[in-house]
Amino acid sequence: MSPDEPGIVVVGASLAGLRGAEALRRGGYAGPLTLVGDEPHAPYDRPPLSKHVLAGELRPDATALPHLADLDATWRLGQPAVGLDRSARVLRLADGVELRYEKLLIATGAQARPWPVTDGSGPLPSGIHTLRSRDDAAALRIALAAGPKRVLIVGGGLIGCEAASCCRDLGLAVTLADPNPTPLARILGSLIGSVIVSCMNTAGVDFRPGTHVEAFEADASGRVCRARLKDGAAIETDCVIVALGATRDTSWLAEAGLNADAGGLTCDSACRALDSEGRPAPGLYAAGDVARCPSPFYGGRLVAFEHWGNAVAQAGHAARNMLANDDDQRAYRHLPSFWSSQFGINIKGVGLADGADAVAVVQGSRASRRFLAVYGREGRAIAAISFDQARWLPAYAERIEAGAAFPPILGATDQSIKDFGAPDFPEPRSR
């Protein structure tokens, strides 16, 4: 690399970083390209970690991502970024290396939200896991293979539910504790979440709704033996999975004068990072889980999606804008989509369901665990979810993108609208 040509640096070497770097090369960028990653591993795929890796069907290191373009890049793996000097255009790494850049693609992603340790509560017992990285999955796999007496999962989001499903596949006793009436309540509402409750009942997961875990107790060896609940009760457990979502990895940007916090790095619609005054910071773009961008389908609401498809699409979009002139910065228009597999069911969703005031099951039925449900807000379709009914989803995604009336498709063969009512979302979090 010529010292007078700093080139493009991509911070974050996971899915968004890799696909962003590829998009830069595919877009014709021929200058120096550096990828920085905090983990020592080459870019890997996360979705299998909470499924096949936990189940022992795939080794943790089997999830390396294919490279879809010739990168000709310099890799700096195992070196987290620790600081950014925007005026000098220098990125600082943990080992003291300073990388000059002309443009920077920020794709540092997110990390598992750890169990909150409060002053005076002492060190956390051993045997308490989170599940986000390849190393997390490897450690948890070893713990599950050792045959714990009861796994306690704290949090009934997608990761918690997938982990519960795996634990049952492994024949392990498992309790899932969640403050809401059903799992997936925040993303899908409890009307649809109740289907997961019935799956859990069939599979033998001990689901505890309305349950707040307050603290963990350790045995003499320092290993977790019990979770204490807010209502005074306790759950005996020797292996805990804390599945409380993720926080965005922006601590390295604390002094950079950007609008960044644990909820993400705020960007404009063109994926340009905004400074603390709300202006696009020259040469700075963001993509993937860390990027908090206005969503055109939800009234410009700022959202940082933690979705595989968003990481790919947004990284490609940011790369495109990085190579375009200032007067040709295009807005990112992406309808969020995700998938999950648990309890043998393929769950897929499009759009953001939270904020819906109505939901209707429009194909199949909840009782059969095979259905498509669509969500509406103020008379418009805003999201759809399928349980083993994926082929209907693209048609609904199109209608949602177009802002169609709710429900958007009527009179389809085999269609009988059921469960038309309130989606039953929990109150917003107070903390």
Place this chain on the structure above:
Amino acid sequence: MTEPRKEPGAGPLRVVVDLNRCQGYAQCCYAAPEHFELRGHEVLFYDPTPPAGKQAEIARAVQACPVRAISFDMGSVS
């Protein structure tokens, strides 16, 4: 600093399926049955690291997918 593998074909292939795109048509399961498996109605399980010798089979699976959801490389890295 860690350099990923450089030599083409030195290790297994690397496969990823865009499971947002996947519609469970299961054509990959016919093209490369050892490496793609449909479970239940539409959960696709696939082998992300097939041996290098299976390249032709994986390429057939890629070509058979009606929604173009499968990508792979030769395990080489730039």
